[in-house]
Amino acid sequence: MKLFKSAVCAVALAAFATSASARDLVMNANTSDPAQKLAMENLIAEFEAAYPEIDVKFNLYDHEAFKVAMRNFLVSDAPDLITWNAGNRMKVFVDLGLFEDVSDVWEAEGLYEKMPAVVGASSVDGKQYGVPYAYYAWGFYYRKDLFEQAGITETPTTWEEFKAVGEQLNAAGITPVTIGTKNLWPAAGWFDFLNLRVNGVEFHAELMDGKVAYTDPRVRAVFEKWGELVEADFYIENHPAYSFQEALPFMNQGNAAMYLLAPFIVSMFPEDVRAQVEWFPFPIIDSDVGIYEDAPTDSFHIPVNAKNKEDARLFLAFAAQADVQTRTAATLDMLPPNVNASVKDDRFAQGGFAQLSKADGIMQFFDRDTDPALAKVAMQGFQEFLQNPDRLDRILEQIEAERARIYGAL
Amino acid sequence: MADLPMMPAQRTRMTTSFFRKHKLLLMPLAFIAPAFAMFSLFVIYPIIQSIGLSFTQWQGIGPKTWVGLNNYRMLFNDAVFWTSLMNNVYWLVLFLLAPVFGLFVALFLNQTVFGIRLVKSLFFFPFVVSQIVVGIIFAWFYDPAFGLLATVLEPIGLDMPPILSDETLATFGIILAGLWPQTAYCMILYLTGLNSVNPEVIEAARLDGAKGWQLLVKIVLPQLRAATFIALVVTIIGALRSFDLVAVMTEGGPYNSSNVLAYYMYDNAIFRYRMGYASSIATVLFLIMNVYIVWFLMRLWNNEKGTR
Numbered sequence: 001m002k003l004f005k006s007a008v009c010a011v012a013l014a015a016f017a018t019s020a021s022a023r024d025l026v027m028n029a030n031t032s033d034p035a036q037k038l039a040m041e042n043l044i045a046e047f048e049a050a051y052p053e054i055d056v057k058f059n060l061y062d063h064e065a066f067k068v069a070m071r072n073f074l075v076s077d078a079p080d081l082i083t084w085n086a087g088n089r090m091k092v093f094v095d096l097g098l099f100e101d102v103s104d105v106w107e108a109e110g111l112y113e114k115m116p117a118v119v120g121a122s123s124v125d126g127k128q129y130g131v132p133y134a135y136y137a138w139g140f141y142y143r144k145d146l147f148e149q150a151g152i153t154e155t156p157t158t159w160e161e162f163k164a165v166g167e168q169l170n171a172a173g174i175t176p177v178t179i180g181t182k183n184l185w186p187a188a189g190w191f192d193f194l195n196l197r198v199n200g201v202e203f204h205a206e207l208m209d210g211k212v213a214y215t216d217p218r219v220r221a222v223f224e225k226w227g228e229l230v231e232a233d234f235y236i237e238n239h240p241a242y243s244f245q246e247a248l249p250f251m252n253q254g255n256a257a258m259y260l261l262a263p264f265i266v267s268m269f270p271e272d273v274r275a276q277v278e279w280f281p282f283p284i285i286d287s288d289v290g291i292y293e294d295a296p297t298d299s300f301h302i303p304v305n306a307k308n309k310e311d312a313r314l315f316l317a318f319a320a321q322a323d324v325q326t327r328t329a330a331t332l333d334m335l336p337p338n339v340n341a342s343v344k345d346d347r348f349a350q351g352g353f354a355q356l357s358k359a360d361g362i363m364q365f366f367d368r369d370t371d372p373a374l375a376k377v378a379m380q381g382f383q384e385f386l387q388n389p390d391r392l393d394r395i396l397e398q399i400e401a402e403r404a405r406i407y408g409a410l
Numbered sequence: 411m412a413d414l415p416m417m418p419a420q421r422t423r424m425t426t427s428f429f430r431k432h433k434l435l436l437m438p439l440a441f442i443a444p445a446f447a448m449f450s451l452f453v454i455y456p457i458i459q460s461i462g463l464s465f466t467q468w469q470g471i472g473p474k475t476w477v478g479l480n481n482y483r484m485l486f487n488d489a490v491f492w493t494s495l496m497n498n499v500y501w502l503v504l505f506l507l508a509p510v511f512g513l514f515v516a517l518f519l520n521q522t523v524f525g526i527r528l529v530k531s532l533f534f535f536p537f538v539v540s541q542i543v544v545g546i547i548f549a550w551f552y553d554p555a556f557g558l559l560a561t562v563l564e565p566i567g568l569d570m571p572p573i574l575s576d577e578t579l580a581t582f583g584i585i586l587a588g589l590w591p592q593t594a595y596c597m598i599l600y601l602t603g604l605n606s607v608n609p610e611v612i613e614a615a616r617l618d619g620a621k622g623w624q625l626l627v628k629i630v631l632p633q634l635r636a637a638t639f640i641a642l643v644v645t646i647i648g649a650l651r652s653f654d655l656v657a658v659m660t661e662g663g664p665y666n667s668s669n670v671l672a673y674y675m676y677d678n679a680i681f682r683y684r685m686g687y688a689s690s691i692a693t694v695l696f697l698i699m700n701v702y703i704v705w706f707l708m709r710l711w712n713n714e715k716g717t718r
Binding site: 067068071074075096098181182184237238239240241249250372373376380381383384387398405 | 665
């Protein structure tokens, strides 16, 4: 229904747009969370103030509805600009010839020097197909007061410390970790970090590209570590019943202490809880393995079938400016990719920024880095593993069968 | 159409006489034609197109590749497909409780007491509410930590089973949610049916000594045959297209244990971009429905023959 409504709105707006003045810029976005919506509206207002002759038509979609609608409008009635994600998700559409090569914007604005961290994620075969406006770090959001209540004075930096923290919390009657796996992807964050910490970024990238079997002993080693947490009752009960937002009340009510998630959760904490929430990065498991992080990147892209590509390029250049990125990222509680922009002065943004600056390598995120069908099957497997660790063999075989179907036998 | 006025006069006369001769055949065809055209365009053509797609591998955009029966081969080896099919069977069987419950609620409400209209409309209420809302409300009921049922059961010392996150219970939890509006629908069908039950026949039966159960089964139910038929039709259709409740309450989870064919098809098409595979699921679902559609059409056919 929502999809239908937004589709109707989009069509109506598009029809309206063509009848209005020539310098209309139609933008379809998936930034439907409150903070995202506000950031995008502010950005558009600033752009319109800088270019009064251009009128931006902004169509907002729900995240999931956008994924569906996108495949229609990119082919049939393309807007001039869209929001999407860098990395493999972008490459899918580049390979289909639906995203415009915007290397000229990168060149003209000198973005290679200004946004070095996101060049790789924005490129396919050395050409750039989008301009990132924000990226963010994943990590543990935890309640300091609950940690103190359990007698924990320092945040864990190693695997042993992390397990000890969980033990102390459990002893104090607090579930260490809340998670909502109805959405599936929150479990994938755990897999990403465990694999990056145990096997490193090269192996992880190979796994995401389907070049390694899921039945590989190195993948098993990851699940062994993960199983230790499941055995030690780290996770809240019945997490498959909760979406990622629905798992938050456990933390708000003081029943759970930590949540491995991204900055978009910050604005969802109630005021009084947020005052108690702090951040720490995923602990080190093997000190021989470097620090590798997930840093999903959100970006603007121009569809190949766009009508007003010239003004869309103006928008890309505008959105890449340091001061604009500073403000956009601050509203989003995220990080600006432009090195000349400043990171919001709060503990979450600063903590994430410090961690990513230390990182030896960066990935996007499980369901952004690998094939969507494989991601779905694998994430269902992660969910099943968290509920039934004894089924690991069968789960890995299932994921491997899907990998083999998509990427071929090894 | 455009060249009609250009036709020579004799031709027109000829067609007129042709038309007169075959009036009984042509008139119905002319009346059916517009509906048939729309039906072909919006129902039959998509069905054929979808069956065609099931032999291809396609992302939804970009090139299609012909893969023959490959999708079906994969489908029959797919454990999730069999789970979904089994769940569809559960839906079909358990959903048939709706006409039964509906009948009893209707019999109960079929009284002339003050305020019964209000009670009737309250019973009908769940059918008016969107399925999505029903799903969300039931998911809240079932919530094992903060839900209504858990809150009620806790003081008694009972533990709320985690219905929607338990692989064996999830499907039944959703079916129960589905039965609520479906019962209301069947109830309203039976209520209208009960209005047309002939009171003289019932009186006659009473005089002959029929009572209670016997009266219901032998006298009332046969007169409700039309209502029962419609109730069965809408219930079976409802069970086979069960989608919204699954989508809202579990998204087919935990790990596909509550999936049904319709949702698995949607999931494959929309989130995994496997249009061909999704079409093969659609085709299987279509074939299953055909069994029932044929039964339905044959019944209609026989009924028509009877009335002639």
